[in-house]
Amino acid sequence: MKRKTKITAWPSLLALIIIGLSACNHNLNVQPQGSLIQANIQNLSGVNGLLIGAYAILDGENVPVAGDAYGSAGSNWQYGSVCADDSYKGSVPSDQPDLSTLESWGLSQGGTTTYLDEKWTILYLGIQRANDVLRVMRQSTGISPTDTAELSGEARFLRGYYHMDGRRVFHFFPYVDENVSFVNNNLDVPNSADIWPQITADLLYAVNNLPEVQPEAGRVNKWAAMAFLGKDYLCQRKFDSAKFYLDQVILHGVTASGQKYALTTNFESNFNAPQKNGPESVFACQNSVNDGSSSANDGGNGNMGDVLNFPYGSGPVGCCGFNNPSWNLANAYKTDANGLPLLDGTSNNGPVVSDSTNLYTGTLDPRIDWTMSRPGIPYLDWGLGSASWIRDPNSNGIFDAKKNVYAKSQQGTSSSTETVFWGATQITSLNTNLMRFADVLLMDAECEVEVGSLDQAQIYVNMVRNRAANTSGWVYKNSTYNPASGTYTTGGTAAPADNYLVKAYPTGAFTGGGQTYARNAVHFERRLELAMEGHRFFDLQRWDNGTGSMANTLNTYVQVEKTRHSFYYVVNTAVFTKGVNEYFAIPQQEIDAENANGKIVLKQNPGYN
């Protein structure tokens, strides 16, 4: 019996084992599934794909984790509007406490907020994706010199754009070119130098290498790059250079689709998805919905960073009640008997717009009702605005955001139906305007004021005001809203929703008023035209230039807001510190990360602890 066992059973078992041994060792080479390695993308379509990926960060979002984009929205609503005098954070103070900290300009916790680190890292994600285009292109084959120049131009524009945003938020924001990478282990980049020269170089390269017309509406073209180059010089207060480029953009510029730059007939067209990429759109984040990109944590290619900024409860869309326009902003839309803004600083005095206890009954710039929701004023086709849409009446005031909200009849087409994301209804295909022609005109007007050509500045300002004065573009009551055109039906029982009066400055007003008057008028116009579009904080920052004007403006604002139901009513100790709060803190996490070797590489901005 034993012998039999030996012969039949165990040798065959042994044979099996030996066969197995040789087979198994090969299986340790397992290639990753569903991914590419760099060798796969070293060609034109690969590099073009990387470039699309670099554009995809314009919305400030790349979210594997829920909530990530609130601090990094491409619209800059949190920094540009909430931290200035355009709006309050909204909701209760303890909701998104990071933004409460930033909104009250605290000095000790700013650096530890996740908001600032989100902004920081998303900008570098965009920068590194642009760098990936340049890095992979160098190792690619079969890309023509023309394509190389064009792809490099777009990539360097995006790199410059992201750096410029970082420069404005953080001031000492390290410049990261394509030689800085994880692989090169040189990510501890210092922030000692001002990075405007490198930003300028990127934008200039883009201007020199990009075509005037692009095959796709969302691509940056020569003129958009030039507009940002003008903005770059303006931020550096190099008004001659800025004017040089902005003038050309105004005179010759066309959109990426080849349409001559112009103001749209109606103001609202800039905030209406069906009318996007019109003649006024210089550069925008192209938001899209229902393209299969939503996931449980994010709304895909829509405006993820602005997902909270909708009226609350039973209000339009019904979300979270964030980014409520301030009393101060509403009052700024008061006009005098000539249809001109109250440039003397009195707009915030006396009766208050839409305040039932102290109601302002005078004339208003009609742009107010495209910029914010007010009780009793038609809100697109959603019915009349209501104070009940306010989440926390004590700290939110009575106004709601509007420029980022779609019409009720557009729900499902301009808003996401990809219900895998919890806030699908708040994900929209409205573009985030990163530069529109009105912005270009007003920037050039700033230059003209500073170089002394006040009449030319007035021409630009009046172009913007005349568009606002176009009655076809006003909000009407007892009327029907047409979302295709962004207008209300006029005639019949329709009547302007409020007592609107807006007029161009009379000929010679700027020259007659002098440079200070003109400067004030241009700055004021910029606020009215571009309110709630994430610009205000950075405009105040640019105009401050060490004078303390920003601190004055905002501390004055807080003093009055404290007495009204507003964020500062509840957080009434907020003070804007001159010389500190013009920029935000460098994220503490980044300081810790870059300085972990004991050498101080990344420094905190002055005044923050």
Next chain:
Amino acid sequence: MPKKTNGLARISSMVVAMMLFTCMAFAQGKVTGRVINKADNQPVPGATIQLKGSKTIVPSGADGTFSINLTGSSGTLAISAVGFLNLEVPVTAGSVAGDITLTAASTTLNDVVVTGYTAQRKKDITGSVSVVNVADMRSVPSGSTESLLQGQASGVSVVNTGQPGGYSNVHIRGITSFGNTDPLVIIDGTPGFLHDINVNDIQSVQVLKDAGAASIYGVRGSNGVIIVTTKRGRSGKVTVNYDAYIGTQRPLKKGWRGLANPTLYGQALWQTYLNDGLVPSNKQYGSGATPVVPDYLIPTGAMAGAPGTDPATYALYTNQITQADKAGNDWYHDIFKPATVWSQNISASGGSDRSVYFYSFNYTDQPGTLIYTNLKRYSARINSTFSFLDNHVRIGENAFLLYKSNPGYLNLPGVNSANAIGVSYQIPTIVPIHDIRGNYAGGLGGGLGNAPNPVAIQERQRNNHNEDYNISGNVFAEVDFLKHLTARTQVGGMVDNFYSNAFLYTAYENAENNTNANSYQEIYGWNTSLTWTSTLKYTNTFAEKHNLTLLGGTEYISNQGRANQSSRGNYYITDSASLTVNPNLWTLNAGNASTQTNQNPNILLNNVSTPTPYQSNIYSLFGRLDYNYDDKYLISGTIRRDGSSVFISGQRYGIFPSVSGAWRISREKFLQNVEWLNDLKIRGGWGKMGSISNISPTNSYSLYGQVANQSTYDIAGTSNSATAGIANLQYGNPGTTWERDQLTNIGLDATFLHNKFDVSVEWYNKLISGLINRVTAPGTAGTATATAAGPLLPFINAGDITNHGIDLAVTYHGAALGNQLKFDLTGTFTSYVNMVKSLPPGETYIPVYNGATLESELKPGHPVGSFYGYQVVGLFQSYSDVAKSPTQDGAAPGRFKYADVNHDGKITSDDRTFFGNPNPKFTAGLNIAVNYKDFDFFMLLYTSVGNKVLNAVKGSTDFPQAFGNAMSTRVATQSAKIISATGSPTNINDSTAHLANPGASVPMLEQSANFSNSTAFNSYTMESGSFLRCRTLTLGYTFSSPVLTNLHFDRIRLYAQVLNLFTITKYDGQDPEVLGNNTLFGIDGGAYPNNQKQYTVGINVSLH
């Protein structure tokens, strides 16, 4: 054995010998007999019968009989069998020894326990192995088998949840990794999962804790190894067991006791404004001098008879008429209801001398007390072994079939996924469950925060599915040849198919996101694993005293899985009154095609989030040597070489050796005559193990990819289509290799006082080096560590942590009243001290976020999981107190005063400190088993001492400014009150403001949220998490009567049981036992409590 017996035996054997003397010549020295079990008179198969002083050994057959040849005319038979006391019987050649009765061993030293790829007598083990008492382990009815290890094995820390089917946190000897620290589970030789195994099928459980025991599992051994062997049946008659119980689990009476009722809430709410110097007002409570509790929440703040309260005007959204619950809704008990649990188990086993089999079927239905949570599990096991060719060849299989349905309570995406328990303490008590039409009520009316209705959350997912179909097991063949060699090959595996779906209704009653379209999602996927193990074993004894075992083997393991997640929305509403959709419509096809999304989701694989698809393979060679001299000096060595596909070829292979030795001092001559000492062994071991459980299988590659939500962009401006782009998704690190442990273990095992005491005590030191951890990089990499936005950073080997501690197990077997009263006490004690030793070069700490809040840091010198933030030293008493204290943002009377840790006179982020450790100082279990006549009593006590818990519930209920949530009565009545210099109520803007109640520890009620109250993570909510729990108390009665035996009943036992009879703790929340992950734990945000009482009755029946 008493001398008397020996004498008697000697005399009797002499008598027998003399009587049979004449027959000796033809009897050929043969002795036959039968070995039976004293307890039930059943035969004991497989007992070893050895003629003392010779090499002659025979086993008993399936019927217990044996036949052995003596060398002389008489001799002594040494009879041993697993689980029985050794017995020596003098016999005479040619005699019939008759029935030899073995008594169940009260010592476990001779138990054969299964360890790494082999089996050893417990007394021969040189490594650290805890043998679990399976009967005790079974005493707690539970749907999660790993939870039953709590308090049953020294060195094993288990934290459980009350969630049906919920996973436990199991740590063997502390926290051994920043990633997954689940121990390796080997079931019948194949890697498997303990979670769903039928506990009634388990024959034995061993926990391998040190390198000497676990190093043979190489790279998978780092977290410890749990070896499970399932029942195999015995030769002999068929035995059928039937076990069933039914019980009722009762919600905690306490609930959120202490939430303020609407009247008290309104008053306190008014105080929040007054303290801040603001004019009180609220959408519901009005704006008068005093708050008015409204009759209606919709219309907002309306009183009876107000416009819009006429039921005829009811309409969803525009006028969803909802009456206020003026007395206050007890949300806790709206969602926690008594639940009836039951289970039935039937098994049959038996066999012949050529084959044995075990078959079982189990059905368990364990609904949770949280409504619509449930675990239903059907499982079957078929184990069989066939032997042939004179028992030299054995083949067999183990198969386990499982179907379970376990709808979770957290499986919905988005806001509506809010944990119902978590929101039940947030939603104000004034909100009723339903509006006047029976639709759900919520925060829509305004001024009610934004917590969703917890009853709605649970009821809306009652039809959701979460199902799992799983087959696991192995087939094996084993051959004995060339006398000393045994070859074995085994192919094991698992095929797992899972499906879940979820429907999200439009939550019209919510304060926010109340118009979202409904949506539906389905997840399908599969997991497979294959393990092929082959071993060759050589066993021999030289010169009687040199016992040698050599084992060599190969193993190949392959794991793969893939899953799909799809969703659609805008389903046709079948009930427009409540915006619901009939579950019959819940298919993807019925949804709007334009809303479709698809992806390969992350799945939970044994509770570890795993991206799909995945694939990883391991190929290993291993060897083992066990040598003992005269059972006195024992030495053992193991070595394993693992190759893993998760590393590139140059880094792929790792070698993991161990050596261990033991000295059984009690076998030395100088201790032979120590009466009270039965056995004493000291042992020690050192070895290395590894871990890759934390690493992504693609770690070495830099990867690019097209991902819809990361790299696509609508470059053409179409508004509804996006151009695919490419993004760098991962930075690879080809240099990454194994995480290594070095484990040193010193232990002492003793049995004394006539085998009444068993003691095992061990000290260990575990150094985990080259921890596999995701590298952190500055944001300039374009990636965020906290939120994982941007390319994934690779795992690298960096950082060390240590654990050292003491494990202690003590057993006492006692008897009284002439052996009528027997009792067994088993105590286990587990302690570990965990410490981060070092981090990757250039890193001073690794932040650990809870959501967006930094709550812990991994930092050298501090235990993993330590809470990190501002230490509250008290409340500011007055502005003069503020003035003389370190500068602090938002400092004011009635707010928190933080410790100035660095004494620089100002409170900054540098003053954050490690203020609490959630690791227990020790945990211990005590099993008390008492038998008196036919009664049995069992009690299991478990304690955890010295761990801190963050009662995060207070973070909501004690800070009413947080979202307008419900408020605790404590904060409404005992918070700091500020008064002016003249003693009258005042507000924070009054420079003379000071506390009227200086002893208050609850901060002042406020509207504002600032650094000095609720926005900074601080120590306010920390409490002691120590507790002592009576986990189970059981009283049973066994019917024994010849009548029953004649009716084929071997045994009938009835029992009654109470689970969680008491929990002694100072903890103020529901239950201090809270789950966490490996770097953040001990945080109670409203956990599913594990201390609910359950009353159970059950029956055990054995038939033949």
